[in-house]
Amino acid sequence: MVHCPECETSLADSSDIEFVEMDSATGFVRASKRFYTANCAECGRTIGSGVAGAKSNGGAA
Numbered sequence: 001m002v003h004c005p006e007c008e009t010s011l012a013d014s015s016d017i018e019f020v021e022m023d024s025a026t027g028f029v030r031a032s033k034r035f036y037t038a039n040c041a042e043c044g045r046t047i048g049s050g051v052a053g054a055k056s057n058g059g060a061a
Protein backbone atom coordinates (compact mmCIF):
# COMPACT_ATOMS: atom_id res chain seq x y z
CA MET A 1 0.00 0.00 0.00
CA VAL A 2 1.30 3.39 -0.95
CA HIS A 3 0.46 6.59 0.83
CA CYS A 4 1.12 10.07 -0.34
CA PRO A 5 3.87 11.56 1.85
CA GLU A 6 2.26 14.95 1.53
CA CYS A 7 -1.42 14.50 2.30
CA GLU A 8 -1.36 10.81 3.29
CA THR A 9 -4.05 9.88 0.88
CA SER A 10 -4.12 6.18 0.33
CA LEU A 11 -3.04 5.54 -3.20
CA ALA A 12 -4.73 2.21 -3.58
CA ASP A 13 -6.26 2.70 -6.96
CA SER A 14 -4.98 4.00 -10.24
CA SER A 15 -7.64 6.71 -10.05
CA ASP A 16 -5.82 8.10 -7.01
CA ILE A 17 -2.74 8.64 -9.10
CA GLU A 18 -2.38 11.02 -11.95
CA PHE A 19 0.05 9.98 -14.61
CA VAL A 20 1.61 12.74 -16.59
CA GLU A 21 3.56 11.96 -19.68
CA MET A 22 6.58 14.12 -20.19
CA ASP A 23 7.96 12.83 -23.44
CA SER A 24 7.59 15.77 -25.76
CA ALA A 25 7.25 18.33 -23.01
CA THR A 26 10.80 18.02 -21.78
CA GLY A 27 12.59 17.03 -24.92
CA PHE A 28 15.33 15.02 -23.26
CA VAL A 29 13.69 11.70 -23.78
CA ARG A 30 13.82 9.97 -27.09
CA ALA A 31 10.57 9.48 -28.89
CA SER A 32 10.81 5.73 -28.54
CA LYS A 33 10.21 5.96 -24.83
CA ARG A 34 7.69 7.67 -22.66
CA PHE A 35 8.80 9.20 -19.44
CA TYR A 36 6.07 9.83 -16.96
CA THR A 37 5.54 10.97 -13.43
CA ALA A 38 2.94 9.67 -11.02
CA ASN A 39 1.31 12.44 -9.06
CA CYS A 40 -1.06 12.32 -6.14
CA ALA A 41 -4.54 13.08 -7.40
CA GLU A 42 -5.32 14.94 -4.18
CA CYS A 43 -2.43 17.35 -3.76
CA GLY A 44 -0.43 16.86 -6.91
CA ARG A 45 2.76 15.78 -5.24
CA THR A 46 5.00 13.67 -7.43
CA ILE A 47 5.03 10.18 -6.01
CA GLY A 48 7.30 8.55 -8.49
CA SER A 49 8.35 8.36 -12.05
CA GLY A 50 9.36 5.88 -14.63
CA VAL A 51 9.85 5.09 -18.22
CA ALA A 52 7.37 3.14 -20.19
CA GLY A 53 9.14 1.64 -23.13
CA ALA A 54 6.94 1.90 -26.13
CA LYS A 55 9.32 -0.10 -28.28
CA SER A 56 11.90 -2.77 -27.86
CA ASN A 57 14.95 -2.89 -30.05
CA GLY A 58 16.62 -5.82 -28.39
CA GLY A 59 18.90 -3.68 -26.26
CA ALA A 60 20.73 -2.12 -29.15
CA ALA A 61 21.87 1.43 -28.58
Ligand SMILES: [Zn+2]
Binds near residue numbers: 042044
Ligand atom coordinates in the same frame (compact mmCIF):
# COMPACT_ATOMS: atom_id res chain seq x y z
ZN1 LIG B 1 -1.19 13.89 -1.79
